[in-house]
Amino acid sequence: MSPYDPSAFPPFAVTVDLVVLTVxxxxxxxxxxxxxxxxxxxxxxxxxxxxxxxxxxxxxxxxELIEETGLLAHDPTGPAPVNGAHLExxxxxxxxxxxxxxxxxxxxxxxxxxxxxxxxxxxxAHSARWAPVESLLGRDGAGRDGASRDEEEGxxxxxxxxxxxxxxxxRARSKIEYSSLATAFCSRxxxxxxxxxxxxxxxxxxxxxRNFHRKVTGTPGFLxxxxxxxxxxxxxxxxxxxAGGATVLNPPMLRPEP
Amino acid sequence: MSPYDPSAFPPFAVTVDLVVLTVxxxxxxxxxxxxxxxxxxxxxxxxxxxxxxxxxxxxxxxxELIEETGLLAHDPTGPAPVNGAHLExxxxxxxxxxxxxxxxxxxxxxxxxxxxxxxxxxxxAHSARWAPVESLLGRDGAGRDGASRDEEEGxxxxxxxxxxxxxxxxRARSKIEYSSLATAFCSRxxxxxxxxxxxxxxxxxxxxxRNFHRKVTGTPGFLxxxxxxxxxxxxxxxxxxxAGGATVLNPPMLRPEP
DNA sequence: TCAAAAGTGTTAGGTCTACACCCATGA
DNA sequence: TCATGGGTGTAGACCTAACACTTTTGA
Numbered sequence: 009m010s011p012y013d014p015s016a017f018p019p020f021a022v023t024v025d026l027v028v029l030t031v032x033x034x035x036x037x038x039x040x041x042x043x044x045x046x047x048x049x050x051x052x053x054x055x056x057x058x059x060x061x062x063x064x065x066x067x068x069x070x071x072e073l074i075e076e077t078g079l080l081a082h083d084p085t086g087p088a089p090v091n092g093a094h095l096e097x098x099x100x101x102x103x104x105x106x107x108x109x110x111x112x113x114x115x116x117x118x119x120x121x122x123x124x125x126x127x128x129x130x131x132x133a134h135s136a137r138w139a140p141v142e143s144l145l146g147r148d149g150a151g152r153d154g155a156s157r158d159e160e161e162g163x164x165x166x167x168x169x170x171x172x173x174x175x176x177x178x179r180a181r182s183k184i185e186y187s188s189l190a191t192a193f194c195s196r197x198x199x200x201x202x203x204x205x206x207x208x209x210x211x212x213x214x215x216x217x218r219n220f221h222r223k224v225t226g227t228p229g230f231l232x233x234x235x236x237x238x239x240x241x242x243x244x245x246x247x248x249x250x251a252g253g254a255t256v257l258n259p260p261m262l263r264p265e266p
Numbered sequence: 267m268s269p270y271d272p273s274a275f276p277p278f279a280v281t282v283d284l285v286v287l288t289v290x291x292x293x294x295x296x297x298x299x300x301x302x303x304x305x306x307x308x309x310x311x312x313x314x315x316x317x318x319x320x321x322x323x324x325x326x327x328x329x330e331l332i333e334e335t336g337l338l339a340h341d342p343t344g345p346a347p348v349n350g351a352h353l354e355x356x357x358x359x360x361x362x363x364x365x366x367x368x369x370x371x372x373x374x375x376x377x378x379x380x381x382x383x384x385x386x387x388x389x390x391a392h393s394a395r396w397a398p399v400e401s402l403l404g405r406d407g408a409g410r411d412g413a414s415r416d417e418e419e420g421x422x423x424x425x426x427x428x429x430x431x432x433x434x435x436x437r438a439r440s441k442i443e444y445s446s447l448a449t450a451f452c453s454r455x456x457x458x459x460x461x462x463x464x465x466x467x468x469x470x471x472x473x474x475x476r477n478f479h480r481k482v483t484g485t486p487g488f489l490x491x492x493x494x495x496x497x498x499x500x501x502x503x504x505x506x507x508x509a510g511g512a513t514v515l516n517p518p519m520l521r522p523e524p
Numbered sequence: 525t526c527a528a529a530a531g532t533g534t535t536a537g538g539t540c541t542a543c544a545c546c547c548a549t550g551a
Numbered sequence: 552t553c554a555t556g557g558g559t560g561t562a563g564a565c566c567t568a569a570c571a572c573t574t575t576t577g578a
Contacts, residue, residue, distance in 0.1 A: 017279050017316040018316075018317075018318065018319035019277035019278070019279070020277070020278045020279070020280045020317075020371075021275050021277070021278070022278045022280070022360070022371050058275040058276075059276075059278075059360065060276065061276035061362075061369065062362045063362065064360065064361055064362060065358065065359075065360040065361075065371070097357055097358065099355055100323065100355065100358040100373050101323075102280070102317065102322065102323040102373065103322055103323075104319075104320045104321065104322060111319065113278075113280050113323070113371065113373070115358050115360065115371070199529095199530085200530080200531090201529070201530075216568075216569075216570090217529080217530080217531090218530090218531075218532080218533095218569090218570080219567075219568065219569080221530075221531065221532090222531090222532085223567090225531095239529090239575090239576060239577075241528090241529065241530090242527090242528055242529060242576080242577070242578095243527085243528040243529025243530065243575075243576060243577080244528080244529055244530040244531075244574060244575040244576050245529095245530080245575065245576060246529075246530055246531090247530085247531090259566075259567095262567080457557085458557080458558090459556070459557070474541075474542075474543090475556080475557080475558085476542090476543085476557095476558075476559075476560095477540075477541065477542080479557075479558060479559090480558090480559085481540090483558095497548090497549060497550075497556090499555085499556065499557090500549080500550070500551095500554090500555055500556060501548075501549065501550085501554085501555040501556025501557060502547060502548040502549055502555080502556060502557040502558080503548065503549065503556095503557080504556075504557055504558090505557085505558090517539075517540095520540080525578100526577105526578085527576105527577090527578085528575100528576090528577090528578105529574100529575090529576085530573100530574075530575080530576095531572105531573085531574075531575100532571105532572080532573075532574095533570105533571085533572080533573100534569100534570090534571085534572100535568100535569090535570095535571105536567100536568090536569090537566100537567085537568085537569105538565100538566080538567075538568095539564105539565080539566075539567095540563105540564085540565075540566095541562105541563090541564080541565095542561105542562095542563095542564105543560105543561090543562095544559105544560085544561085545558105545559085545560080545561100546557105546558085546559080546560100547556105547557075547558075547559095548555105548556095548557080548558100549554105549555085549556090549557100550553105550554090550555090551552100551553085551554085551555105
């Protein structure tokens, strides 16, 4: 068999899909767009699109992220942009039946963003919204009883996007344990308490504020004090920090048992 | 723009490439095949091949693994096969220039296998061999001086396979830290000392045999004693174990500093 | 003055490291 | 008998969880 004979391999369409996570009102939320055409017309889906002919996968994901949110993906080799977001490859999904029309392989990416004003619909999407991941995954106990709700908020995500979202959430949950990634959910300057509330929202647990404070301030290179303080959370003024250069957290932050 | 208009997106070829790791003679080794045709003819590369038209990505990877090694990939939902190997998706590589002839997106997979008799060349590969990863990555200080050695053992891997291999090795090195994955490098029954030598080879460090023994035997569900013993390593007879059901290691095995 | 959030101290209990020591076999 | 690897004990350093307590603001 001649592996590179053009007639010897089937053609694929390649897309990037994005799991864009943020923390809003104490809950982990993901960006969802409403599909404007079949299949799954009217259903919610993850943002995404085709990879262009001469475009790298990471570039395609960064382009989609800008189109959907206006966020610049953070390139670790360059200067940090004002509205930076963390962007990494998540996994690739290529079940032959995942798209009913043709063979599509989707390279999913995970983006972590600070709380943003309001999503703007981009491309061919009718509308976009931030929704709690538990609700998008149908785990929030919200009524799914009664008649079909295919085109309403409670309907399952299109394609295999529920699987992709679940994988992205699990990646984020485990990765903030041993890396400084949680700071990607915060704005450029933040307090220790705000960072703790990120952990609490992502993990869905309560953490001891005193031990958390000691832990993060005691890890060299994790947090850099800016000198400023804020009282935006009420109470005693809190020091402001920026994310330090350290990217791995050793020893890790421990996720409490249920 | 109509996203699914067949003329609106570029066609891609999709392949799976395999990083197959094993531990041989106290060194972490990877499976390499010699390319039989251009480009990179005569150079070593990772095994891989095209995904078929109606084939899942995982199925394609498992098929390639069998073709190259005869190993069955372990399906966690089914009964453990006799010669099982761990197989998981690693990452996807899609730089537009990674293959000089056409646009190829490669979904790389990572396989961990026990020490095997001898690789059999499969498909279009001229030959196959196990080689220490440090040598395949050109980090072993072996003479690369003098004349070009394009078609010899010391030449760099074809395409971007050095990057893929490095990513796979790094994944394996970090994953045995907090999971029971190291047992995938052992045969079905193994001793604590054999498991320790796996860690030592993968990490390239020396571990304290006493503390290691306490650690692994003290983690519930990690190791299951079979009742048998062996003296194949010399010295006092050692208990034989099988891998237990536990897949996460908590607390993790700590990788010593250099 | 009070509530709320920030930040510090302290103590008991666990885990890891390093090393001393004994055990069971083959040569 | 000796070398080799298997396995257990123990003391100190380190880490963590839990919780009492002080500090500094806005209302």
